[in-house]
Amino acid sequence: MTAAVVGKTIREGSVQKRAAIIGAARTHFLSDGFDRTSMDAISASAGVSKRTVYDYYGDKRTLLLAVVEQAVKALGTTVSQAIDTHLTGVTDVEEALIGFADSITATAIGSADYSALMRLLSTESENLPELRDRHWDGVEPEDAVAARFVELDRQGLLRTPQPRVAADHFVALALSPSVYSLGRPTARPPAETRRIIVDGVRAFLRAYGREAGTGRD
Numbered sequence: 658m659t660a661a662v663v664g665k666t667i668r669e670g671s672v673q674k675r676a677a678i679i680g681a682a683r684t685h686f687l688s689d690g691f692d693r694t695s696m697d698a699i700s701a702s703a704g705v706s707k708r709t710v711y712d713y714y715g716d717k718r719t720l721l722l723a724v725v726e727q728a729v730k731a732l733g734t735t736v737s738q739a740i741d742t743h744l745t746g747v748t749d750v751e752e753a754l755i756g757f758a759d760s761i762t763a764t765a766i767g768s769a770d771y772s773a774l775m776r777l778l779s780t781e782s783e784n785l786p787e788l789r790d791r792h793w794d795g796v797e798p799e800d801a802v803a804a805r806f807v808e809l810d811r812q813g814l815l816r817t818p819q820p821r822v823a824a825d826h827f828v829a830l831a832l833s834p835s836v837y838s839l840g841r842p843t844a845r846p847p848a849e850t851r852r853i854i855v856d857g858v859r860a861f862l863r864a865y866g867r868e869a870g871t872g873r874d
Contacts, residue, residue, distance in 0.1 A: 802827065
């Protein structure tokens with residue numbers, strides 16, 4: 658089975674070999690950077706021939722895009738699972754939002770691997786502008802959060818006339834500050850991360866809660 662990518666015919670190949678190549682490429686891109694990573698190193702780490710890497714992915718740029726897309730899909734899955742766990746059947750909206758933010762931070766965006774990936778994207782997006790266009794294929798995580806905010810609005814737990822804007826504000830207040838400082842990934846102690854999340858959720862609820870002062874002291 659084949660697929661056309663950037664004018665080339667690319668083999669679909671076996672799932673196991675693709676997973677090995679992606680895993681090896683991810684490791685090398687994160688540790689060595691895009692320019693310093695060679696296809697020889699990737700093939701050696703994956704336990705396949707360099708010809709196989711080229712047959713499956715065409716070139717190093719396409720392989721980097723595949724690594725990014727896999728990470729994005731994993732984040733989307735994590736967000737969907739956290740929504741189902743924490744933002745379904747909500748009675749205490751503050752507790753639910755804090756639990757949701759805790760879950761996302763602990764399992765995805767707070768990890769060293771995620772921070773390294775974000776640094777890679779920031780570094781390489783100038784040379785690989787297609788990275789900016791292929792982060793998301795379909796629904797972004799914020800869209801999924803916005804859809805849940807619509808439901809919470811209908812239930813009388815939030816007031817979100819512009820749910821996607823509300824989702825962006827939630828991310829900015831409750832998630833981004835816990836892992837970024839002036840745009841740079843930052844490792845924080847768990848207690849500090851928790852405080853930032855709680856403060857961010859309460860700030861969000863002061864703007865979007867059904868009653869003034871929704872966030873508790």
